[in-house]
Amino acid sequence: GENVEQHPSTLSVQEGDSAVIKCTYSDSASNYFPWYKQELGKGPQLIIDIRSNVGEKKDQRIAVTLNKTAKHFSLHITETQPEDSAVYFCAASGRAAGNKLTFGGGTRVLVKP
Amino acid sequence: DTEVTQTPKHLVMGMTNKKSLKCEQHMGHRAMYWYKQKAKKPPELMFVYSYEKLSINESVPSRFSPECPNSSLLNLHLHALQPEDSALYLCASSRDRGFSGNTIYFGEGSWLTVV
Numbered sequence: 001g002e003n004v005e006q007h008p009s010t011l012s013v014q015e016g017d018s019a020v021i022k023c024t025y026s027d028s029a030s031n032y033f034p035w036y037k038q039e040l041g042k043g044p045q046l047i048i049d050i051r052s053n054v055g056e057k058k059d060q061r062i063a064v065t066l067n068k069t070a071k072h073f074s075l076h077i078t079e080t081q082p083e084d085s086a087v088y089f090c091a092a093s094g095r096a097a098g099n100k101l102t103f104g105g106g107t108r109v110l111v112k113p
Numbered sequence: 114d115t116e117v118t119q120t121p122k123h124l125v126m127g128m129t130n131k132k133s134l135k136c137e138q139h140m141g142h143r144a145m146y147w148y149k150q151k152a153k154k155p156p157e158l159m160f161v162y163s164y165e166k167l168s169i170n171e172s173v174p175s176r177f178s179p180e181c182p183n184s185s186l187l188n189l190h191l192h193a194l195q196p197e198d199s200a201l202y203l204c205a206s207s208r209d210r211g212f213s214g215n216t217i218y219f220g221e222g223s224w225l226t227v228v
Contacts, residue, residue, distance in 0.1 A: 031214065034217070036219075043201075043203050043222045044203070049216065089155050089156075098210075100158060100169070104155065105154075105155060106154070106155055
């Protein structure tokens with residue numbers, strides 16, 4: 001089955017700096033890669049996703065890049081703000097795995113004012 | 114704000130109790146999910162309903178019993194739980210399961226404590 005590894009497990013950045021979270025996946029048939037943000041006491045919220053026919057996608061301060069050859073994808077947050085502090089999960093899915101989401105282990109991001 | 118609504122937000126139950134978690138969505142989605150999340154861990158898939166039929170059971174113990182009364186509602190019936198079942202239970206939905214890349218939307222979860 002699919003295996004997703006996520007690094008780092010914790011990330012502390014100064015407000016205004018950039019944050020980068022990296023994920024690798026094992027199943028070359030995976031073709032959908034969402035990122036979720038989970039604030040304390042809340043459910044995961046989708047913040048951005050990318051499909052395998054696209055190499056990069058941006059939404060304001062958030063961008064995701066995908067390297068299918070290397071089987072890794074990354075989340076980039078620019079101009080970080082205190083409200084970006086949360087746990088971020090990457091995930092992968094594909095038809096070969098029954099379209100089930102496989103999550104990475106999560107990254108706890110702390111933005112220091 | 115999430116359009117997947119879960120009740121109750123918090124539940125404390127004894128090991129001999131019977132209780133239920135409820136989930137509702139009005140996005141017209143035909144796939145609904147139950148996930149379990151322990152502290153500092155990612156969500157773990159428990160059950161998937163597709164067009165109101167159970168399509169995936171991830172070898173979940175029978176003390177957890179899912180039910181999908183209609184396309185908008187999903188219940189999780191709880192009976193004879195153990196303290197290690199204490200966790201955040203997340204309901205989710207997606208347009209369907211037929212195509213990869215369907216966004217899965219999560220509710221805010223129900224915090225369950227078994228005493």
